[in-house]
Amino acid sequence: MTEYADGYQRVIVLAEESTFGTQASGPGQIIRRANFTLEDQLPEAQSQLILPDAQAIDGFVGVPSLVSTIAGEAAPGTYKQLFEGVTRGTWTAGPTVSAKADTALTTSGTVITITSATSNYLTSNIKIGHTIRLSGITGAPAVLNNVNLFVNGVTATVLTCAPNPIAVAWASGQAAVVVTVTGKTLIQPLLAAQVQRSYTMEDWDAANARSRLGLGLKVGSIGLAVQPNGFVNLQASLAGKRLVRAGSRVYATPTAESTADGIRPVNGTVVYDRVGSAGAIIGYITGFNIQISQALQPVPTIGASDGVPKISTGMMGVRGTITMLTTDDNFDDDFFQQNDVEVTVVIPNSAAVGADFLALHLPRMRLVSAQRTDSDRAIMRSYGFAGYRKSTAGSGSAWVNTTLMMQDSLA
Numbered sequence: 001m002t003e004y005a006d007g008y009q010r011v012i013v014l015a016e017e018s019t020f021g022t023q024a025s026g027p028g029q030i031i032r033r034a035n036f037t038l039e040d041q042l043p044e045a046q047s048q049l050i051l052p053d054a055q056a057i058d059g060f061v062g063v064p065s066l067v068s069t070i071a072g073e074a075a076p077g078t079y080k081q082l083f084e085g086v087t088r089g090t091w092t093a094g095p096t097v098s099a100k101a102d103t104a105l106t107t108s109g110t111v112i113t114i115t116s117a118t119s120n121y122l123t124s125n126i127k128i129g130h131t132i133r134l135s136g137i138t139g140a141p142a143v144l145n146n147v148n149l150f151v152n153g154v155t156a157t158v159l160t161c162a163p164n165p166i167a168v169a170w171a172s173g174q175a176a177v178v179v180t181v182t183g184k185t186l187i188q189p190l191l192a193a194q195v196q197r198s199y200t201m202e203d204w205d206a207a208n209a210r211s212r213l214g215l216g217l218k219v220g221s222i223g224l225a226v227q228p229n230g231f232v233n234l235q236a237s238l239a240g241k242r243l244v245r246a247g248s249r250v251y252a253t254p255t256a257e258s259t260a261d262g263i264r265p266v267n268g269t270v271v272y273d274r275v276g277s278a279g280a281i282i283g284y285i286t287g288f289n290i291q292i293s294q295a296l297q298p299v300p301t302i303g304a305s306d307g308v309p310k311i312s313t314g315m316m317g318v319r320g321t322i323t324m325l326t327t328d329d330n331f332d333d334d335f336f337q338q339n340d341v342e343v344t345v346v347i348p349n350s351a352a353v354g355a356d357f358l359a360l361h362l363p364r365m366r367l368v369s370a371q372r373t374d375s376d377r378a379i380m381r382s383y384g385f386a387g388y389r390k391s392t393a394g395s396g397s398a399w400v401n402t403t404l405m406m407q408d409s410l411a
Contacts, residue, residue, distance in 0.1 A: 009206040012036055012070075013251040014081055017198045021216035021241040021307065023250070024200040030257035032078055034233075035071040038203050038214050040064055040243050043300075063300035065308045066214050066240030068201060074224055074232040076183075076349060076356040077410030078258040081199065082236050083186055085219030086292050087404065088194035088316070091411045094181025095125045099136055103177040105144070110163035112149060114179060120156045126181060127393075127400050128154055128279075129344045129361030131407055132161070133354065136176040141168055146354040148182070150271055150346060152279030154398035162271050162281050166353060182357075183409035187402040188316055188389075196313060199238075202250050211250055216241025218311050221293035224360075228286065231262040232347060232358075239296045242307025260410055261349040263358050268347040274334055279342075284327055286380060288345055290320035290360065292404060318362065318387030318404045326372070326379045335367040335383060343385075359407040363390035363399045 015028035046059035072079065080091060100116045107113075114134070126132065130151045137145050143166055153160030159179065201214040217240035225233040270288070273279035295314030322343075324331070334341050342363050348355035362385075369384035393399030 005205045005207045010036075011202075011204040011206065011254075013202040013204065013254045015200045015202075015251065016081060017200055017216070020198045020311075021309070023213065023215060026251050026254070028200075028202065028251040028254040029081065030254050031070065031072075032075075032257050033070055033072050036069070036203070038066070038068045038201060038212060038243065041067055063304045063308055064242050064306075065298045065300070066217065066243050068214060068217060068238040068240065070234075070236040070238075072234045073262040074234045074347075074358055075258060075260040075262045076358055076408050077260050079222075079234060079236070080408065080411050081197075082219050082222060083292075083406060084195070085197045085199065086222050086236075086294055087186055087188045087406075088196065088294070088313075089186045089189050090193075090195060091184040091186050091408070093184050094130065094407070096181070097121065097124050097126065097179040099176035099178050101175050103174045105134075105137065105141055105174055105177065107167045110165055110167045112144070112161040112164060112167050114159040114161070114177070115157055117157055121154050121159055122156050122396050122398065125395075126151060126154060126159060126179065127405070128152055128273075128342070128398050129359075129363060129400070129405055129407075130181045130185070131346055131357065131359050131409075132159070133180050133182050135178045135180070137174055141174075143168060148346065148348065148354055148357060150269060150344060152271055152273060152344070162269070162279060181407070183407060184411035186406040186408070186411070187400055188318075188404050190401065198240075198311075201238075201240075204249050204251075209247060209249075211246040211248065213244040213246060213250055214240050214242075215244060216307065216311065218296055218313065219294070220296040221291055223289065223291045226265050226268070226288040226345070226347065228265050230265070232265060239298055239311055240307075241309075241311070258410075260356060263347040263349045265347055267351045267355070268345065271344040271346075273342045274330055274339065279344075282324075284325040285322060286325060287323035287382075288320070290318065293317050293319075316403070319385065321382055321384050323380055323382040326381050331367065331381065331383060332370065335370050338366055340364050340366060340388075356409040357407075358409075361400075361405040361407070362387045363393060363402065363405070364388045
């Protein structure tokens, strides 16, 4: 009996290659998806001769290549490999500042500061844009143990965190407070630390026991669309060397797919730091879209009948749009004056104060376009933005020397 494939019986597995275009060793990881494509690209060449019978005389297909797209819903720990591929970075465990007996935790309204004369937060690599959690707090302020706090100020001895509604006022010293940058972080690194990754991807049709294997895939772009009343939609595009077909499964025992809940913008936080400010949480953002990309160029060569021998990578970029309700003119000022600003977007997967999350931080961003909508109801403003490397940052600084930093509590 003929079986017709059903999508729920389709299994997509991703594995990192050691050598471009050579099948990766297992086990691979199952990738969650809302939609997936993996298709040959066979460029057609047709004779351009002008003949008396007005008919084409010949044609053929050239060097094959491969394209793929993955659509999904962003969740902690779920698309780690794809983010590494597009940033050329490596997920790195966040630093921890061990318990210090002289730590003082204070609040000014709901702004939290953490002070320690015997710590050096700058050399410990805690940076603006990090999400941290505290542990070891005693007494009334213990409500802040294991709560996600957003760092927007760093000196050698003081961490300042964006306002938190559960903060309580105190000034007493704490005996054993531990500061941890939660999960792992990923940046677009400087050249010496960049890793050019390629992947093998298997599309397994269980109903018909057929495998399609994409080799030499590189991640060209990842887009994230953040809207208040929906999950964060992720769209990745990849280009690869070639497609191989087989009748047996290649990655028979892959690592199970992530089971983390999708991140929820309704519980998210946007921290915007403009010139001369300490960074403020803004609650009138109606949309945030970001595109992380690297330029890819499949390079065909004469005689390369088994696929392109190289996919060249060029410049990396970060661009997007931020949409908001019309309120003060600060964003317009930053746009017209071309101020460097910074933005942190933290989106958890529940309303819990210590929920797992995915975070994005742009330490040096500029608004590059502006547009207003007209309506008899809410008037919106939309700004295009571009990210640039924070070249004045780095070791011993309050910022990371990068264009984009990501943080994943489950990476």
